[in-house]
Amino acid sequence: MLTLFTNRFQAFQPPQGVPVRITLGAPRFKLPYSLTHSVRELAPRRDYLSQPEPEFSTAYRADLDQLGSERIAARLRQITQAEGDHRLVLLCFEDLADPAQWCHRRIFAAWWKDTTGDTVRELGPMAGQYEQGTLM
Template sequence: MDLATCTYQEFTLSMGAPIRSTAGNPRWPLGYQLAGHAQLITPTRDLLAANLPEDAYEFSYRRLLNGHGIDRIHAELAGLAARNSGARLVLLCFDKLDKPGNWCHRTQFARWWLEQTCEEISELGARPATPPPSLF
């Protein structure tokens, strides 16, 4: 199964099948139709409302993922892939990662997925700027 992540704003149809992974839909019109909703990897509204720092959020989010289990999550994503003719699933959310200090559940999910399956999930949106290498 081919998975990637991106923001709603940066997504283009050439990337694959756009899959919602957020508790809510975008509040602006999209230039494309969503191809599904990955409900088992969507953070709960309670988790979002808790306004936790990144490490505490990831701990709670991983508890949610572990509670659903890799088999159920894999089955849900495989079903979405099948409904989209095996296209790459692009898991979408709102947070742009190129802003300093920004983080997102999609990168936390990608780390968890890698640990569970040994399969990497690529990020198709902008990434944090890498500082230049030190000359000393």
């Protein structure tokens, strides 16, 4: 079983699941939890990192399409098996409390839903803005 969520590094809390970094760089600030897992394959590439959202989204989704959901799921399952917890929280830096802000974690969530049919819920304080329904 694989249950995916998204959040930002600063808002993650250990009861939410296993934290997984999906950014090129690691946080340069102290975290109040241990961050031992990273899936660099889900980090956007530098060549489109600073592009506007439409171009970024197109390039990032193309990278995800090339990887494929089966390969991504297999990589994520390695973490669930190592941790004994099916709940993975994919983390990046962006604060989605700003309505003008967007980030690759939510682009991934939309791609995952389109590809697998599984919802990836945002756990941050603005979760209701991105998802309908209740959180775990």
